[in-house]
Amino acid sequence: MPRTMHAAVVTAFKQPLVLREWEVPRPGPGQILVKTEACGVCHTDLHAANGDWPLKPDPPFIPGHEAIGIVVALGAGVTVVKEGDRVGVPWLYSACGHCEYCLSAWETVCDHAEFGGYTRNGGFAEYVLADPNYVAHIPEGLGPQEAAPLICAGITTYKGIKETDARPGEWIAISGCGGLGHLAIQYAKAMGLMVCGVDIDDGKLAHATSLGADLVINASTHDPAEVLGQETGGGAHGVLITAPSLPAFKQGVAMTRKRGTCVLVGLPPGSFPLEIFNLVAGCITVRGSFVGTRKDMAECLDFAARGKVRADIELQPLSAINTIFERLETGDVPSRVVLDFAGPVPESITSRANANADSGLGADADSATKPAAVLA
Structure with missing residues (x-):
């Protein structure tokens, strides 16, 4: 030694x-x-x-x-x-x-x-x-x-997906398609979910598509909540926010459909507002998930x-x-x-x-x- x-x-x-x-x-x-x-x-x-x-x-x-x-x-x-x-x-x-x-x-x-x-x-x-x-x-x-x-990165995204409570055949949105997100997409597909990848980088979105994402949205040019709502008939059953970005947190909650669950695993410093009426009226759950x-x-x-x-x-x-x-x-x-x-x-x-x-x-x-x- x-x-x-x-x-x-x-x-x-x-x-x-x-x-x-x-x-x-x-x-x-x-x-x-x-x-x-x-x-x-x-x-x-x-x-x-x-x-x-x-x-x-x-x-x-x-x-x-x-x-x-x-x-x-x-x-x-x-x-x-x-x-x-x-x-x-x-x-x-x-x-x-x-x-x-x-x-x-x-x-x-x-x-x-x-x-x-x-x-x-x-x-x-x-x-x-x-x-x-x-x-x-x-x-x-x-x-x-x-x-x-x-x-x-693997265990964090895998556990985060589990914490959304999304079931096979339902939609999950992965916000941030880079280091954590590219793994989340693969785990979600392996778990039988329909996957939407959200990012502001077209290269990462192309990679998300190659990994099996069923839908991708560039959040710098489109409103993810609006597009996802139209494409899925109400938003994602589960949302996993991997991006260390406060705007992504606000977008993630907005992408969550009624009675859905938005899980936070990204850790940017600071705080972000929640729109109480939509959260309560939509029976939406916002949940933190810490590794696994x-x-x-x-x-x-x-x-x-x-x-x-x-x-x-x-x-x-x-x-x-x-x-x-x-x-x-x-x-x-x-x-x-x-x-x-x-x-x-x-x-x-x-x-x-x-x-x-x-x-x-x-x-x-x-x-x-x-x-x-x-x-x-």
């Missing part, structure tokens, strides 16, 4: 990530160490690095919550995984396991939940600690690069293992992370970017680590918030 690893670190909010050498963490009791093969890049990572949300992580920390890798070491008492297993280290890093939410299979809203790449160091590193009780078990035949986006449970994870990965869903991915090295974040800021990422750890580590990582080694920051085995010494 090497003594150091390469990692991309948030040292301050709204600043470029710093590429460093950090100490390889050691698994304590009830923990495992995973050698990262691939890690997806999610818009949530950008929110984390910018400190956008009310509950903020504490720099320095390592983002990344779509890490796939091989278990290389076990802490004392671990029995549910073994060395050599391929697992995913997802957003839901762990939960208490005994509160009312955990006991009713809603561990994602546990008050004591920990989150990968947020309250715990994540997968923008060559090694990552994990809780074996909450890792994703990657099915045979599903490669690490393919699986990476599914353990966040371990059962949802197994189900969403099974769809992919059976060839029903496939993420469109762009492979990049860890050294490109700041460029990737810049592209996410401007919407210049058509689908999903995956950091590929299989190739050689560019010299730029080590040189930048040495150049920035004066800050005294490092990796901690148990938390994303405790500094240690830089190893350069």
Whole structure:
């Protein structure tokens, strides 16, 4: 086992990530160490690095919550995984396991939940600690690069579709057809739904059509609620808003037909108004959905293992992370970017680590918030 690893670190909010050498963490009791093969890049990572949300992580920390890798070491008492297993280290890093939410299979809203790449160091590193009780078990035949986006974007959209309560043969509108939306379209079609894709990018809408969308609407040139109402006879039975855009939230509620359900999974900062009369008179439900449970994870990965869903991915090295974040800021990422750890580590990582080694920051085995010494 090497003594150091390469990692991309948030040292301050709204600043470029710093590429460093950090100490390889050691698994304590009830923990495992995973050698990262691939890690997806999610818009949530950008929110984390910018400190956008009310509950903020504490720099320095390592983002990344779509890490796939091989278990290389076990802490004392671990029995549910073994060395050599391929697992995913997802957003839901762990939960208490005994509160009312955990006991009713809603561990994602546990008050004591920990989150990968947020309250715990994540997968923008060559090694990552994990809780074996909450890792994703990657099915045979599903490669690490393919699986990476599914353990966040995949489970988030799959669970969101379930939360709309739309039934086979009914209409679902997917607002935002990019990184999350292109997966949502595939899951929805595999679940027997009629799909309308809504976006402001004609390229993404063309891609939505190629993935099986039955109707697409450009929200910059047409009123989605009006068009969808005409085409479906009243609007969508379910609406899933994946776009991190406040106007999309207002449009999404308007696209929902009477007695339908609009599910929010995008997380832009801020708030948006609801038209109370239409909501009440139409018996419309507006519901938040936050990733998914371990059962949802197994189900969403099974769809992919059976060839029903496939993420469109762009492979990049860890050294490109700041460029990737810049592209996410401007919407210049058509689908999903995956950091590929299989190739050689560019010299730029080590040189930048040495150049920035004066800050005294490092990796901690148990938390994303405790500094240690830089190893350069």
